[in-house]
Amino acid sequence: MVHEKTEHDEEVKTVQQVVNSESGKDFLREVMKMPGGEKILGCIQCGTCAGGCPTRFAMDYSPMQIIKMINLGMKRDVLSSSTIWVCSACYTCATRCPRNVSFTTLMMSLKNRAILENMVENSVDSNFHKYFFEVVNKYGRIHEPELLVKLMDKTDLRSLQHNANLGLRLLKKGKLRMRAPKTEQNKWVNNMLEKTSEKVSQ
Amino acid sequence: MKYAFYPGCSVESTEREYVDSAKEISKVLGIELVEIPDWNCCGAVDAVYAFNPLHSVALAARNLALAEKMQMDVTTLCSACYFTLSRTNKILEEDSGTKSKVDAALESAGLKYNGGVKVRHFADVLLSDVGLEKIKENVKVPLNNLKVASYYGCFLARPPGICNFDNPEHPTRLDELVEALGASKVNYYGKTRCCGASLGITNEKIMLKLSKDVLLSAKSAGANCMITACPLCHLNLDAKQKDIESHFHIKIDLPVLHFTQLIGLAFGMESNQIGLQRNCVSPKMIIPLFASNTQHK
C-alpha cells in the first residue's frame, strides 16, 4: 500500500484474513453439513429471500447477505448477527428460493451453533431457547408463565408492567393457567436427555 | 371418524376456547378426537431445536410413537405443531444418522417409532374427510353479512414438501369453508404473512408490527372479522390486539375467531358453548350481523 495506513485498511485486512483463512473455509464446510446448509453454494445471490422477508427491516444483514458471509467464511459476523434471532421461521424465503436453499432451516441450525459457541451469552434471544428447553424438560410441556418469569428482566419496570397487563387480560378470560401442565414424568424425559445431550451448554 | 388428537401446549391454556369449540363441532360432525395419552411438547418449531436439535426431534417423535400405537392419523389444532410433527417425519425419513439417535432416545423412554404416522391439521380433516357438503348440511345460521378474512399464517401454506394443506402463495381452502358457512370471503394481502410468532416474547415490537400489518390489510380489504387456525397466531392477533393498538396509536377493533368458533356459530351453537366470551377482542359486534337468522344474544 502506498498511502498512509488508516483504520479502514485494518478492516479490509481483517476481512481478507477471515475470507482467506482456513478457519473461514472450515466454517463454510461445517455449515454445508448443517440441516439447511446443503445447497448454499448454489445460491445465486438473487435476493428473493431478502425481498420477501417480513422481519428484514430489523436485521443487520439480510438473509442473502448471511449466505454470502457464510460462503466467505465470516463466522463471527454471521453468528453474532441479529438476523438469526430476528428470523420468525415463517418459511417465506425457503418457499420462494429459486435455488432450493432452505434458509429458515439453516437459521435454526445457526441459532444452535451460536448458542453452542457462546456467541450471544445472556441475551433474551438465546435465553428464550434455554429456558424453553428447561421448562419443557421440567414438565414435559411448556408452561408460559414460568417461561416468561424466567426471561423477564426484573429490573425493567415497564416491561414488567406490560407483561402483567397481558397476564391480567388472559386471567380475566380464564386463559391463564397458573398450574403447570404435566406429563407422567417418571423417567422418560431424563432418560431421553441422557441420549440427546451431546454437546449442550447449560 | 377417529383421530389421535394432539392438542399442543398453547391450546391447553392460553387458547382453551379453541379446543373447546373444536370438540363441540366434532360432536356434531361425528369426529372422535382421542387425545394422545401423555403427549408432550412437540418442540415448537425452533424453540427447543435451537438449543438442542436432537432433543427437539426426539420430543416430537415421542408423540408420533405414542400415536402409532393408537393406529390412527394424528390431527392437531396448532399449525406450528402441525409443522413440527410433519417435519419430524421428514427428518427421520431422510437423515438416518439422526434417526438412529432418536430411536435410541425413544427406546430409553420405552417407545419405538416405525415411521409413517400421518399428521393432519384439523382444518384438513374437516375439509377433506368430512367435506364441505356435510358441513353445509349442518349450517343452521348462515353467517350473512360476515366478511371473513381467513388467516392462513405460515404453516397452513408453507413450506411445500412438509406442510401441504394448500397453495403456498394463494391458498383458498379456508375461504371455501367461509363461503360454505354463508359468509363472504375477503381477499387481502396479509393472509399468508407471518404474525410474528414467538418474537412476541423475544422481540415484541417486531411481532406487533407484523400482526398489525395482517390486521390492517384485512380491515382495509373490508373484513369485519378474521379467523385463525393456530393458537399462537390467535394470541398475537387477538390477545395482543390491544398492545398493537396502543403501540401504534391506532384503533383496529377486528374480532379474531378460531375457525372452529366460526363453524360453531354457523351451527347455531351458544356463545359460551364455543368459548366466545374468552376472545379478547369482543366478537359481540358481529353477532347482530347474522343474528336475525336465529336467536343469538
Add this chain to the structure above:
Amino acid sequence: MVNVKDKIASLDGVKIAETFEYVCSNPAQERIKKAVKEQGLNRVVVASCSPRMHLETFRQAVKSAGMNPYFLEMANIREQCSWVHDDKSKATNKAIALVRAAVRRAQYLEPLTPSKLKVTESVLVIGGGIAGINSALELADKGYQVYLVERNPSIGGHMSQLSKTFPTFDCSACILTPRMVTVAQHPSIKILTNAEPIAVKGSAGNYEVDVKIKPRYVDTAKCIACGECTQKCPVKKPSSFEENLVEEKAIYRPFKQAIPNASVIDKDYCLHFTKGVCGICQKFCKSEAINFNQEEEIMELKVGAIIVSTGYTLMDPHLIGQYSFGFHPDIITNLQFERLMLQGLHKPSNGEVPKKVAFILCVGSRAAIAEGVGYCCKIGCMTAIKQALLLGKSVPDAEPWIFYTDVRAHGKGYEEFYTKAREHLTTFIRGRAAEVIPNGSHLIVKAEDTLLGKQIEEPFDMVVLSPALIPNKGTKELAYMLGIDLGPDDFFLEAHHKLRGVETKREGMYVAGASQGPKDVRETTMESMAAASKVATFLGKGEISVSPEVAYLVPDRCDLCGICIDKCPTKAIGRGKKEVILDTVSCIGCGLCVPICPKEALDLKNTTDKQLVAQIKGIVEGDEATPKIIAFVEKMTAYGSADLGGQSRRSYSPEIRIVRIPSIGRLGIKHVLHAFAAGADGVVFVEGDDGLLKEDKLREHVIQFKKDLGKFRIQSLRLQSTTTTLPQYEKILALFDDFVERIRKLGPITQEKREEVKKFLEGEKNGP
C-alpha cells in the same frame, strides 16, 4: 537391446519387416506399394503414429497398390508408446507387444467396401418459425425440394408476434414477412400448415415421414382473405396469436401477414362442429372456400435429410405463485407485452396507458426447484431492456423499472443497448422481485435492492414477467419419433457442444434455433444457415458413402428373440420374418448388439470377435513383462484423449497396453476372460464422455463383468472403468498409473487360474 523389427520379422505370417524414419512420406509409401505388388502381400501392418492421424493415408496407399484398404492395420507405437514411456526396455517390449497384436489381428481382417447409397434430394424442415423459414429458403435456393411442416395454421413462429428486435429496433414483422412471402412463392418449397409428423422410417439419405395434416375447413386455394367470414362469425374465442389478451372469432385469419393467407376454423369453438348449427361463414363466403367436410390427410414424404426447428414456448408463470400471474389482468408476460406494443400499449384492466412498469426477470429460470429450469433464458434481460426503451419512446414520463439478478448482455451491440437503457432513465434494481401484490388499480412489487441493502415496495401500473423458455409441446415425442436425443435441459441435443452444434446423433438429422436451446433471432438465423449448409454437404453428391464397419448376422443362428432391437441406439435393427433385419445405413458400428445376443448371432465388421480375440491374445501372449494390463479404449474420444496425453509427453506406466474398440459396449465377458486367460493381470475400460455407454450404463456393464469373474475367483479389483472427455488425458493416465500399482500389489494371476479360464473358453467354443 532387443530389436523390434527383428522380433516382429520372426512372427508367423510376417514376410517383410522394415523400418523407415518417416513412414508417411512419399518414398516410404512407394516402398510399401512396391512391396505389396512385388511380394504378393495380402496384409500390411504399419507401426507408427496414431491411426487417428494417418489411417486413411495408409489405406489409400495400399488401395492404390491393388489391395483392399481394410487389409491395412496400424499399431500406435508413438503417441501411445515411445512418447510416453521413459524406461527404454519396457517401452520396447510394449512396442513389440502392440505390433504383435496388430499382426495377429491382421490375420483375421476381411476385405470390406464402403457402399454408395443414392439419396433423396429433398429435405423436411419441421417447424416454420424463423429458423425453419431460413433453412428452407437457403436449401430451396440451392435447388432442393423442401417441405416446410408447421403445426400452426400459419408459418412465422414467435418472431411474427414480436414488435421490434433488439438491439437494432428492427420491426420484427418487417424483416420476417418478406421471407415468409418468398417461402410461399418459392417453387421448390411446399408449405404444409396445421401439420405434424407422426411417423419416421428409413435411414439417413432416405427417410420416409408420415405427416398428418389437420383440416382447416377452408380451401386455401380459393380463400382470398377478404375477412367476411370473420366479421359474420358469432362465436368469440381467446386468440393464441395475441397471447390470450384479446378474442378472435371461431373462423379467423391467424394474423394479417399469415402464410397461407387464408382463414381457418377452430372446431372446438365453431358452432357447426359443437352444436351442428350456424354455417353463416359459408353463406357469406363469395369464393366458396369454406368446406366443413374437409378431412384429415396423411401425406407420405420421402426426404434425404431432416431439420428440426420446432422452437420454444414460455413456461407457465402461474407456477411461480409469488408473482400472482392470473390474479390481476395487468400482470403479463413479456410476450404479451410485445402484443400490447402492437395493439397500442394499454393496460388490459382498463385500457389506460401504463406509465410505471415493472419488468421482473428470471421467472422460473436459473432455478433448482421442480417448477423451474436450471438454465438461463438468454433473452430475458435484453427483451426487458428493449421493452423499457420502447415504453420510454411511446409514453411520455414513462418509468420503466427492471428487477434483475445479473444483466446478461452478451451479444453484439447488447452492452451498448444496456447503457442506452440506463441513459434513458430505466431504473435498474439489483434484486429478484420477491412478490407482486395486486392492490386495486395498481400492483405492488416487493424486492430487496441488494446493492443498497434495503427492502423496497413500489406501486406499478403494470408488471411484465420474464418466464423461462422451455421446449415446445411435443418435443419429447418428436425426439423419440426421430430417434434423436434430448439434453438434460429437455431441448434437442446437438452432437457436440462446440464443434457440431447443428448436428444430432443421427446422420441426416439436424437441429437449428430455439429447439436446441433458448437463443435470439441472430443466433437462430446462423444456426439455420449452418444446418442448411450441413444438409447440402450431406446430400450434395447425390449419394452418400456408407461405412462397411457395421453389424451383420452370422447365418442360421438368430431365433428372433429381439433383445438386440431395443439395445440398438439408432434403431437400426428391425424384425424380419425369420430373423432380425439390419439397416446398414443407420448402423453406426458401435457393436452394442453383439455381446447381448444369446445365440452369438451378431458380429461387427472390422471388429469381429475373431479379430478382437486375436488382438487380445497377441497383445499379452509372448512376453514375460509383469504385470500386464489391457486397456480397452473407445476409438474416438477416449483414444483421442490418450493420444493427446502422448502429444503432451505425459509419461505413464508402460504396463498399459491399449486396444482400440468402437465402444466398451462391444465387449462381452468372453473378451475379458480371454484377456485374463492369455496373460493379462488387470483390465481397464475407458469410454468417451459422449460415447454410447454413459457413466451409469458403463458402470452397470462392468459390474456385470465383475460378477461373472467371481465364478473364477478373479478379484473384482482387477477391473476398472471410467469415462473421459478428450482433454481429460491427465485423468485417465493418472488412473492407469494407479491401476498398475493396484495390480502390482495384487500380484499376477496364477497359471492354474489362467488354465481354468482357458478350459472354460474352450468348452464354450465347442458349443454353449
